Amino acid sequence: MTLTALNLRLLGLGLLTSLCSLQAQAEIEIQWWHSMTAVNNEWVNDLAKNFNATQKDYKIVPVYKGAYDESMTAAVAAYRAGNAPAILQVFEVGTATMMASKGVVMPVGQIMKDAGYKFDPSVYVPAVAGYYTAPNGQMLSFPFNSSTTVFYFNKDAFKAAGISTDKAPATWPEVALAAAKLKANGHKCPLTIAWQGWTQLESFSSWHNVELATQGNGMRGLNTRLVSNTPLHVRHIENLGNMAKQGLFVYKGRANSAEGSFVSGECAMITTSSGFYGNVAKNAKFGFGVSTLPYYPDVPGAPQNTVIGGASLWVLSGKKPEEYKGVAAFFNYLSNAQVQSESHKRTGYLPITLEAYKLTEASGFYKDHPGTDTAVNQMIRKTTDKSRGIRLGNYVQIRSIEDEELEQVWAGKLSAKEALDNIVQRGNVLLERFEKANSAKP
Amino acid sequence: MSSEKRVVFRATWLPWLLIAPQAAVVAVFFFWPAGQALLQSLQQSDAFGTSVEWVGLENFQHLWNDASYWASFQTTAVFSVLVAGLGLSISLCLAYFADRVVRGTSIYRTLLIWPYAVAPAVAGVVWLFLFSPSIGVVAYGLHHIGFEWDSLLNSHHAMALIVMAAVWKQLSYNFLFFLAGFQSIPKSLIEAAAIDGAGPWRRFWTIQFPLLSPTSFFLLITNITYAFFDTFGIVDAATKGGPGKDTAIMVYKVYFDGFKAMDLGGSAAQSVVLMAIVIVLTVVQFRFVEKKVNY
Numbered sequence: 109m110t111l112t113a114l115n116l117r118l119l120g121l122g123l124l125t126s127l128c129s130l131q132a133q134a135e136i137e138i139q140w141w142h143s144m145t146a147v148n149n150e151w152v153n154d155l156a157k158n159f160n161a162t163q164k165d166y167k168i169v170p171v172y173k174g175a176y177d178e179s180m181t182a183a184v185a186a187y188r189a190g191n192a193p194a195i196l197q198v199f200e201v202g203t204a205t206m207m208a209s210k211g212v213v214m215p216v217g218q219i220m221k222d223a224g225y226k227f228d229p230s231v232y233v234p235a236v237a238g239y240y241t242a243p244n245g246q247m248l249s250f251p252f253n254s255s256t257t258v259f260y261f262n263k264d265a266f267k268a269a270g271i272s273t274d275k276a277p278a279t280w281p282e283v284a285l286a287a288a289k290l291k292a293n294g295h296k297c298p299l300t301i302a303w304q305g306w307t308q309l310e311s312f313s314s315w316h317n318v319e320l321a322t323q324g325n326g327m328r329g330l331n332t333r334l335v336s337n338t339p340l341h342v343r344h345i346e347n348l349g350n351m352a353k354q355g356l357f358v359y360k361g362r363a364n365s366a367e368g369s370f371v372s373g374e375c376a377m378i379t380t381s382s383g384f385y386g387n388v389a390k391n392a393k394f395g396f397g398v399s400t401l402p403y404y405p406d407v408p409g410a411p412q413n414t415v416i417g418g419a420s421l422w423v424l425s426g427k428k429p430e431e432y433k434g435v436a437a438f439f440n441y442l443s444n445a446q447v448q449s450e451s452h453k454r455t456g457y458l459p460i461t462l463e464a465y466k467l468t469e470a471s472g473f474y475k476d477h478p479g480t481d482t483a484v485n486q487m488i489r490k491t492t493d494k495s496r497g498i499r500l501g502n503y504v505q506i507r508s509i510e511d512e513e514l515e516q517v518w519a520g521k522l523s524a525k526e527a528l529d530n531i532v533q534r535g536n537v538l539l540e541r542f543e544k545a546n547s548a549k550p
Numbered sequence: 551m552s553s554e555k556r557v558v559f560r561a562t563w564l565p566w567l568l569i570a571p572q573a574a575v576v577a578v579f580f581f582w583p584a585g586q587a588l589l590q591s592l593q594q595s596d597a598f599g600t601s602v603e604w605v606g607l608e609n610f611q612h613l614w615n616d617a618s619y620w621a622s623f624q625t626t627a628v629f630s631v632l633v634a635g636l637g638l639s640i641s642l643c644l645a646y647f648a649d650r651v652v653r654g655t656s657i658y659r660t661l662l663i664w665p666y667a668v669a670p671a672v673a674g675v676v677w678l679f680l681f682s683p684s685i686g687v688v689a690y691g692l693h694h695i696g697f698e699w700d701s702l703l704n705s706h707h708a709m710a711l712i713v714m715a716a717v718w719k720q721l722s723y724n725f726l727f728f729l730a731g732f733q734s735i736p737k738s739l740i741e742a743a744a745i746d747g748a749g750p751w752r753r754f755w756t757i758q759f760p761l762l763s764p765t766s767f768f769l770l771i772t773n774i775t776y777a778f779f780d781t782f783g784i785v786d787a788a789t790k791g792g793p794g795k796d797t798a799i800m801v802y803k804v805y806f807d808g809f810k811a812m813d814l815g816g817s818a819a820q821s822v823v824l825m826a827i828v829i830v831l832t833v834v835q836f837r838f839v840e841k842k843v844n845y
Contacts, residue, residue, distance in 0.1 A: 515792055
């Protein structure tokens with residue numbers, strides 16, 4: 109008796125679940141793996157929710173899969189096992205790896221065209237679009253959250269040291285002068301640096317319109333090699349090394365770990381990502397200013413433009429055609445200038461299209477929040493072959509080589525020239541390996 | 551031989567059946583991955599594994615030519631000796647006193663066993679917070695007594711930091727074994743020595759320590775293996791191998807190249823080298839150190 113009852117109940121349950129799945133089948137679910145935390149996680153969820161509300165055919169499901177490097181590793185494992193998501197957010201450092209993985213990636217331009225949407229790469233900010241475009245002119249991934257390197261300073265600390273805050277120090281000599289004044293006033297940490305490789309070598313290069321690596325910093329091909337040991341690079345790292353010796357620049361660790369020391373007021377100046385704005389605006393208990401990355405005024409062509417950071421959305425292969433239609437519809441929604449402008453204002457990431465920038469400007473946002481247009485102004489310029497972006501294979505390892513060697517300069521163990529030569533020599537071994545591993549394909 | 555008790559199975563399949571579960575576990579979790587690592591160390595592939603190329607010993611050749619890889623041998627040696635040496639002596643000391651404690655034994659022991667439940671990465675973060683030059687409580691205290699702690703740029707400080715975290719993490723495990731070892735020593739031996747006039751120091755060195763030698767030997771091997779294999783989480787959380795490469799021990803490089811940089815061939819080659827080193831070390835320990843062990 110009880111057994112039959114149980115069977116009946118199980119049968120009922122089975123029927124119920126199949127009914128549910130029938131209902132779900134009407135709506136195609138599209139997995140979107142991302143790495144956005146805290147306020148930015150809410151932003152991503154809102155984008156998906158708003159898109160899902162606009163139509164009934166597709167459902168975007170955002171899934172947080174850990175930090176950028178973790179979600180990429182997870183996607184690699186999932187792809188090998190055959191359960192990759194349709195959309196994957198990949199940081200700029202992973203761009204070359206994704207581009208080289210032919211057959212794994214579906215070009216965004218192609219997906220949009222197949223689904224019948226108009227897709228015009230020229231509406232994007234050139235430095236952004238150029239970065240995600242293959243040497244053959246095809247746009248491979250969808251620009252999503254782009255940031256760049258900027259300079260922040262503590263206005264209260266500047267005032268206390270008797271430095272004018274009307275204009276931020278724009279050049280490196282001015283930064284050194286301000287640092288010396290801050291130190292004379294008893295400041296323990298006048299300048300610190302986050303993302304040292306990105307801000308002081310990569311962005312530094314394009315800001316001065318010099319190459320970090322050959323072949324347009326790897327944008328034109330895999331046979332790129334590092335050349336970041338020019339006299340200009342040596343001069344800059346030497347200057348920073350001297351500032352470290354004099355206590356004008358205090359090293360606070362790799363990646364963005366220095367950011368905390370700016371927010372707490374311990375350090376008075378910092379170079380880091382434009383995406384740091386939200387954090388400072390919310391948590392700093394002092395007046396602060398955002399300005400352009402410092403440069404050397406005697407270098408011809410400087411300042412040019414800074415390099416892109418952040419991430420873009422990649423579409424992975426092996427899904428059903430309907431899913432790709434849904435992806436295209438979602439990207440079409442994200443391309444809307446209004447949506448982009450809202451995202452820009454909310455997160456501090458760059459407005460990715462020129463129209464979104466104009467819309468934001470017209471809304472008076474930049475006037476109400478001075479400094480928020482710094483990143484845009486640094487990026488919106490016409491790029492050169494040397495400044496379009498930096499796209500290197502094995503970039504994650506090269507970044508950590510940059511960290512390792514620069515630390516030796518800050519510690520006074522290596523000269524600037526020795527450290528930069530090491531970066532070039534060690535980095536090139538990795539670039540050769542990457543070229544070899546990825547050009548073997550048909 | 552004749553005095554040894556030998557059990558003979560009548561059916562030939564029975565012994566095989568009985569060891570089958572154990573053999574299966576070893577095969578699936580040890581031999582299979584090790585075999586995979588060996589295969590991958592001879593390949594070079596892109597991140598997604600769409601193109602795999604057999605490159606022979608090229609991955610090993612790269613390691614051979616990489617000066618920083620050779621430097622990591624020395625770093626690893628220093629780290630392992632410190633972790634095993636400090637870990638064993640501190641926990642031996644703690645176990646010796648815990649063995650003599652009369653009241654509150656269980657509380658004392660429970661507290662000492664706690665750290666074992668902490669994941670390596672968490673241990674790294676905890677110690678990083680204590681010793682972070684900007685925000686660390688200990689770093690702040692050291693600054694006030696005139697010691698400038700800087701684990702970000704001073705390699706000795708950075709090494710001290712990961713050694714402390716790694717030793718702390720393994721202390722409970724060592725403590726448990728040493729404590730059990732102490733308790734298995736017959737009280738009569740120690741009492742007899744005491745009656746003969748041997749003080750605690752003498753009793754420890756002439757009776758307890760020699761009788762603990764099997765435990766110490768076992769722990770020496772597990773601690774060396776721990777320092778070689780299980781500590782990448784601590785390094786990743788506390789120093790990321792810095793400053794420079796001064797705390798980049800071999801297993802951290804395996805982890806970084808394989809899981810962060812997705813260079814599977816290079817990472818596999820490194821794990822093969824690491825595996826070979828640990829096999830050799832263990833053989834050496836069994837050959838030479840074990841001779842001094844009294845069972």
